[in-house]
Amino acid sequence: MTSSHVHVVDHPLVQHKLSLMRERDRSTKGFRELLNEIGMLLAYEVTRDLPLELVDIETPIAPMKAPKIAGKKLTLAPILRAGVGFLDGMLALMPSARIAHIGLYRDPTTLQAVEYYFKAPQDLTDRTVILMDPMLATGNSACAAAELLKARGARDIRFVCLLAAPEGIAQFGKEHPDIPIWTAAIDEKLNDHAYIVPGLGDAGDRMFGTK
Numbered sequence: 001m002t003s004s005h006v007h008v009v010d011h012p013l014v015q016h017k018l019s020l021m022r023e024r025d026r027s028t029k030g031f032r033e034l035l036n037e038i039g040m041l042l043a044y045e046v047t048r049d050l051p052l053e054l055v056d057i058e059t060p061i062a063p064m065k066a067p068k069i070a071g072k073k074l075t076l077a078p079i080l081r082a083g084v085g086f087l088d089g090m091l092a093l094m095p096s097a098r099i100a101h102i103g104l105y106r107d108p109t110t111l112q113a114v115e116y117y118f119k120a121p122q123d124l125t126d127r128t129v130i131l132m133d134p135m136l137a138t139g140n141s142a143c144a145a146a147e148l149l150k151a152r153g154a155r156d157i158r159f160v161c162l163l164a165a166p167e168g169i170a171q172f173g174k175e176h177p178d179i180p181i182w183t184a185a186i187d188e189k190l191n192d193h194a195y196i197v198p199g200l201g202d203a204g205d206r207m208f209g210t211k
C-alpha cells in the first residue's frame with residue numbers, strides 16, 4: 001500500500017508522542033502540546049531535501065562559502081481547524097514562512113469537504129508550500145485543499161499529516177500524484193463514519209476541547 005510518494009516518519013520520539021496522543025484520557029492541554037511538538041519534528045523531516053546554495057560569509061576568523069537554503073520561499077498551509085495544531089511547531093523551525101489558512105470542514109453525511117475560508121499569499125507559483133492536517137481519512141479535505149493551492153499557482157506542494165488511512169492515501173495519490181506525503185503512521189482502515197481506526201478520535205475536537 002505504501003508507495004514511493006509516502007514517507008512514514010518512524011523516529012522514536014515521534015512514535016512515542018503519537019502513542020501518548022492516541023490515549024483516550026490525554027487532556028486537551030497535553031494533546032495540543034504533543035501535536036505542536038510533533039509538528040516541529042515533522043517539519044525537520046519534510047524539509048530534509050530543500051536545496052542549499054553556497055553563499056559568501058565572514059566568520060570572526062575567516063571568509064568562507066557557507067550553505068544556506070536556496071531559492072523558493074516557504075509557505076505553511078494549515079487546514080482549519082486541526083491543522084493549526086502543527087503550526088507553532090513548524091514556525092519554530094521556519095520563522096519567516098508565510099501562512100495560508102484553509103478553512104474546510106468535513107460534512108458528516110456526505111463526507112465532502114466544505115470550504116468556509118481561504119486566505120493565502122496572492123501568488124504561490126514560486127513557493128514551496130507545506131500543506132498540513134493531522135488527519136488524512138477519506139482524503140477529501142486534503143484533496144480539496146491541494147486544489148485550492150494549485151489554483152493559486154502552487155506547483156511545489158508537500159503534505160504533512162499525523163495519521164493516514166490507506167483509503168486517504170490512495171485517494172490523494174490518485175488526485176495529486178505530484179504531492180508527496182509525510183505521516184507518522186498509516187493506520188488500519190476507516191470505520192463506518194469514516195473515522196480512522198484505531199486512530200485518535202476527532203483531532204479538532206480533542207485539540208480545542210469542543211466535545
Ligand SMILES: O=P(O)(O)OC[C@H]1O[C@H](OP(=O)(O)OP(=O)(O)O)[C@H](O)[C@@H]1O
Nearest residue numbers: 080081082105106137138139140141204
Ligand atoms: O480526509 P477526510 O475524510 O476529509 O477527513 C479529515 C479531515 O477531517 C477533520 O476535519 P474536521 O472536518 O473534523 O474539521 P475540524 O478540524 O474543524 O474539526 C480533519 O482535521 C481533516 O481536515
Ligand SMILES: O=c1cc[nH]c(=O)[nH]1
Nearest residue numbers: 137195196201202203
Ligand atoms: O479519524 C478521524 C477522521 C477525520 N477527522 C478526524 O479528526 N479524525
Ligand SMILES: [Mg+2]
Nearest residue numbers: 202203204205
Ligand atoms: Mg474535527
